[in-house]
Amino acid sequence: MTQSSPAGAPRWSARERAQVLGEARLSDADCVALVIATGRPVARAEQLAHDLLRESGGLAGLAGRGVRELRRAGVGPAGAAALVGAVGLARRLEEQAFRPGRRLRHGGDVARLIRRACCAVRQESFFVVTLDVRSRVLGLRVVSVGVVDAAPVHPREVFGHAVREAAAAVVVAHNHPSGDPTPSAQDRAVTERLQAAGKLLGISVLDHVVVGADRYYSFAEDGYFPVGAAPSA
Numbered sequence: 001m002t003q004s005s006p007a008g009a010p011r012w013s014a015r016e017r018a019q020v021l022g023e024a025r026l027s028d029a030d031c032v033a034l035v036i037a038t039g040r041p042v043a044r045a046e047q048l049a050h051d052l053l054r055e056s057g058g059l060a061g062l063a064g065r066g067v068r069e070l071r072r073a074g075v076g077p078a079g080a081a082a083l084v085g086a087v088g089l090a091r092r093l094e095e096q097a098f099r100p101g102r103r104l105r106h107g108g109d110v111a112r113l114i115r116r117a118c119c120a121v122r123q124e125s126f127f128v129v130t131l132d133v134r135s136r137v138l139g140l141r142v143v144s145v146g147v148v149d150a151a152p153v154h155p156r157e158v159f160g161h162a163v164r165e166a167a168a169a170v171v172v173a174h175n176h177p178s179g180d181p182t183p184s185a186q187d188r189a190v191t192e193r194l195q196a197a198g199k200l201l202g203i204s205v206l207d208h209v210v211v212g213a214d215r216y217y218s219f220a221e222d223g224y225f226p227v228g229a230a231p232s233a
Contacts (some may be wrong), residue, residue: 013042028059035086036079048074063087102137104129104171107209107218113140114173114211126153126174130167131206138165143172153190155197162203170198173209181212183219191219 012020014030015037023031029049037045052073056062062083065073070080104110114127125145130138141161144153153174162170172194174187183191191208198205207220 014046015042029053032059032062032083035083036075038076038078038082040076040079045079063090104131104135104137104206107207107216107221110171110173110207110209111211111216114175114209124174124177127172128158128161129171129173130162130165131169131171133168135169135206138167155194158194159197159201159203163201167203169204169206171207171209172205173211175211179213181210181215181217183208183210183217191224 014026014033017026017030018034026034029046032049032052033042033045036049052062052070052075053059055073056065067077067080067084070083071077075083110129114125123145126143127140128143129140132138139161143157143161158170158172161167172191176182187208187210191205194208195205207218208224209219210217
């Protein structure tokens with residue numbers, strides 16, 4: 001044990017709490033400290049974890065920081081790489097939770113998944129959900145990651161996944177780090193380009209969902225797509 005409280009009860013380190021109590025009893029700071037503690041005392045890592053969470057505005061904000069930012073904040077190279085890797089694993093688990101075989105009901109289903117997968121990152125990320133003939137999910141893929149306000153995407157990146165998975169249709173989606181899901185002129189142009197490419201390939205684009213902080217915009221629900229094209233329950 002490392003220290004004692006005034007009442008004489010032992011104060012455990014994050015590592016000891018993990019070993020004795022398990023992950024469910026750890027705080028966010030404990031979890032961050034265990035990831036970045038490589039090469040430094042656990043007590044110092046715990047204080048740094050608290051500082052990082054405070055400066056980042058919480059766990060979601062911290063998840064959006066890259067290796068360089070973490071290094072400037074005092075995290076060692078191994079710890080910074082480990083933390084970015086841990087965030088990547090969490091994102092992949094979220095993607096796997098969008099199980100193949102699930103049916104899409106509306107744009108909100110897609111928005112909830114994308115919001116969690118993006119985890120407050122500061123860059124736009126473009127996704128494609130591939131679907132079978134009954135609008136059941138075949139897979140979810142990150143197609144492109146861009147700068148703060150743009151994620152350049154080409155039809156071959158979207159439909160390459162669809163062709164490989166023998167998809168009958170796709171739904172595309174991307175986040176707006178600003179929090180406002182209002183589609184831009186570029187978003188509309190991308191939608192039109194993807195619709196045209198899909199017609200040539202015989203793969204329908206059922207919707208394009210733009211995800212904000214607490215709202216989303218669905219091109220299909222706004223009547224942009226032909227009647228009956230949107231995912232059904």
